[in-house]
Every structure is written in C-alpha cells, then in structure tokens.
Amino acid sequence: MLDISEVSKRSGQAASKLRYYEEKGLIQSVGRHGLKRLFTKDVLERLALISLGRAAGFSLEEIREMFSKSSGLEINRKKLLQKADELDRKIQRMVSIRDGLRHTANCREPSHMDCPNFRRVLSAAGRGVIPPLEGISKNR
C-alpha cells in the first residue's frame, strides 16, 4: 500500500493531480488510513498509461474510455487499438505538416498559395485549413 506522497514520488505526478484524476475516475484509491488515501502499486502502471495517452494528445476523457468498466487493471484492448489507429492518422497529418513547413521555408514562389505543392500540403493537414481557391465556402 502506498500513500499519496509515495505515489506522487514514484509516478512523478503532483499529489493534486492524483486527487484530480481520482475525482475524474481515471484512477482509484483502495481505502483510507484515517483520512489518507491508500493506493496499491498497480496505480503506477495506470498512471504511466495515462501519461502515455496525454503525451499522445488524448484528452482525459478519451483516456478514461481506454480503460474498461474494468475488472481492476484490465484495459480495454479494443479501444486501445482504436486509439493507436487514430494516432496513426494524427502522425500522417503531422508528417504532411512537417513537410509543409519545410517546403514553405524553402519555396520561393511569390505567394505560397499559388504553389501546388503548398496547397497539397494544406489539404493534407486537415479540416478548415484549406481556404478555397476562390469563393463559396462553409462558414460557421
């Protein structure tokens, strides 16, 4: 059993964050000693996974979905694979954007918008990034 400061130390996460995560249902404490929360050490694994997800740009809510209405530590493997695929798509877009930045830095066209290369990259970057060439557009 670990108290919150122990978990904080071992996970590198602020205690306030751990309480916040518990409040949001991302982790659970298994009991109390007086007022003080007690955690089992598998919370550390859970926290590692959460950090992994956060680093990948997923919201806490999305991460919560990755864990089953779980019998303990069980992870929802299907959701996990879904997220991996999602991440794959993100990566594709980031590659395009990276190439777009490099291109923009090097291209000497007077206006980037006239460069087909640049326009292609914008379109790969995703929704709302591409101004239509001339005229009508979805506005919100």
Place this chain on the structure above:
Amino acid sequence: MLDISEVSKRSGQAASKLRYYEEKGLIQSVGRHGLKRLFTKDVLERLALISLGRAAGFSLEEIREMFSKSSGLEINRKKLLQKADELDRKIQRMVSIRDGLRHTANCREPSHMDCPNFRRVLSAAGRGVIPPLEGISKNR
C-alpha cells in the same frame, strides 16, 4: 481589399477569431472603411499557415515567432525549419506511443510495468511518463 466577413468566408475562420488573431498580432488589417477592418488577400496565406501550425500542435505564441518582425509577408524561414525539426521529434514520440498502445493491447504480461518492451516505450514517450523502477525520484 477584403472586409472581415469576406476573409472569414474564404478562410473558413470565424470573424471573432480573426479579430482575436489581430489583437494577438498574428495577422494585420491594412486599414478601415469607417469602423470596418480591411484586409489584403495575403492575409489568407497567413491564416493558412497559422492553421497549419495549430494543426501541428503549436501555440499561437509559437506561431507568432515563426513570422519575422516581418517586412510584410516574409516568413522567418529559420524558425520555420526549427519548428519542422521540433515537429519531427514530436512525430518520433508519437510513433513510440502508438507502438506502446499496440503493445499494451496485445501483451499478456501480468503487469505491463514488468515488460521491458513496455518500459522502453514509456521512456521514448518522454518526460514524466516513466516511473522509476523503485524509489528515489525527482518530485516537484
């Protein structure tokens, strides 16, 4: 010359966002017609670049730095390439994380933390993600 609704239509960005961007120094209007802002059409290119940067996960402040204390449209090519490199590193991490998610979904180790594969992925994912194996750690 374009008024704000024209820019909004062509860029697909809400007028409020355009005003906000101007306030933050990311775009400029070139004059007024009465109260109404007037933009030249190269603002569209600028906006495309901003969207590009946002889609890549850069903050408005970071994006602002990508533009020179600029003689007009000139882009700070050096900063642009820096950001591309930064993005490259982000991509590397995301690839690791994606692999980490896939691994976690498939690995049958009782505890992922005991799996060297998983630990390697965590460490690739970056700062603060890796709980030390046992004991002493940076806490904030």
Place this chain on the structure above:
DNA sequence: CTGCCACCTCAAGTTAACTTTAAGTCAATA
C-alpha cells in the same frame, strides 16, 4: 434624412486540466 445592419469594442463567459488556498482532521510522536 432616416433607419438598417454589418461591423465595431470591451467585458465577461467557456472548457480542459490542473494548481492554489483556506480551513479542517487525525495518526503518530514527544
């Protein structure tokens, strides 16, 4: 000239993900 309406400004509201603060509790130590 009058009034409309798209635009304006400035302030306040919104969301996510936390942190900070104030006031309280309680197990362990002296």
Place this chain on the structure above:
DNA sequence: TATTGACTTAAAGTTAACTTGAGGTGGCAG
C-alpha cells in the same frame, strides 16, 4: 495528553484560445 504535520475537502484561481453578449457606430439603400 498535547502538538505536529502530512494529509483531507471544497472552492476559487489559472492559462490558452476562443466565443458570446451588450451596447455603440456609421456607410448606404430607400
């Protein structure tokens, strides 16, 4: 037993990136 100090809760504060709302202005169609 009294004090200490790490922990507790609840509420409020913080930041980024916007949006929304209230109240104002001024070209231009009629």
